[in-house]
Amino acid sequence: MNFESEEHTALRAAVSALGQRHGRGHDREALWAEAAKLGYLGVNLPEEYGGGGGGMAELSLVLEELGAAGCPLLMMVVSPAICGTVIARFGTDEQKRRWLPGLADGSVTMAFGITEPDAGSNSHRITTTARRADDGGWILTGRKVFISGVDIAEATLVVGRTEDARTGRLKPCLFIVPRDTPGFTRSQIDMELHAHEKQFELVLDDVALPADALVGNEDAGLLQLFAGLNPERIMTAAFAIGMGRYALAQAVDYARTRQVWKAPIGAHQAIAHPLAQAHIELELARLMMQKAAALYDAGDDIAAGEAANMAKYAAAEACVKAVDQAVHTLGGNGLTREYGLAALVTAARVARIAPVSREMILNYVSHQSLGLPKSY
């Protein structure tokens, strides 16, 4: 019996073949262009805007397989998954026509900015604020940090706040900010990461935006935001599972052939068991990711929220452990550039911190799933 549908198995094989052709030393732009041409980047977006008409099940599968081949495309987490989803679900017809075809065919990339220097994990504390301009547009002011890929993205979907006319309280809202808008500046953060995608600190200094920069409805900001965050967690899980699988495969290959006593090192249980454990944990995390994607694609945002958080947690932990064990399995070679595993030690940690840290997921599960009281 096939656990996955025939379509998913075929998609997995095709994406894997693409990934194998590009591999670890890949040219990001060439891979992005080819994946786009084959329809993989917009596989979750509506067909009427050039997408594949699928969902997070398909998009996460694509990212996982590229990662397993050593060439994950980080901007898939952001561009089609968060931005594409939010615009497809909540954008106006005009916004859909303007942005979705490009996001679907990969010719347009969109970054996503929620994190702020003084808010971090506490996104209720963000202070990027939008006020109405006299011409009916918006003036956006604030700062963001650690925003990925702003240099290669035509626009950034920025999470800000507007004032509720009735209560005066600030409520979250999403704005599309094109890269070259005056007052929107970026500076690259010097990260200890070997990745094509860079992280930026952003300053929004009285950025004037047209009225239609606001995505969807001003009063449904929170709902719209959460609709984008579940895909982000599912995709981060896919990113982590792919990377973990890649590291594990390198380690298994090495353990099969490296011989310093009378049998290959993989025959020693001290080497074999942790690799077996890593394999089991990655498989378990993938099951949870598939559950989260299935719930999300079925339209159950609440149940998908819990599953997506759990999948992100499980995948990040499995990835960190798999990478650590892979490095160890290769001995000294685990730290050489030639084998490329040492660089994954930092890359794997990203999945534990972003887009929501391990502790914030444990908090969420403690409160939401178990009903325990809050300490903060």
Ligand SMILES: Cc1cc2nc3c(=O)[nH]c(=O)nc-3n(C[C@H](O)[C@H](O)[C@H](O)COP(=O)(O)OP(=O)(O)OC[C@H]3O[C@@H](n4cnc5c(N)ncnc54)[C@H](O)[C@@H]3O)c2cc1C
């Ligand atoms: C490579 C990379 C790419 C990123 N890309 C993006 C992007 O494209 N867009 C974007 O918006 N953001 C992005 N981020 C930001 C990321 O989402 C944040 O780093 C993350 O949300 C954590 O926020 P922080 O770094 O401010 O940590 P903090 O919030 O300062 O947390 C620091 C530590 O304290 C712990 N902590 C905080 N509060 C609690 C609590 N209540 N209980 C227990 N522990 C707690 C955290 O778990 C963490 O271990 C990226 C980050 C990285 C590293």
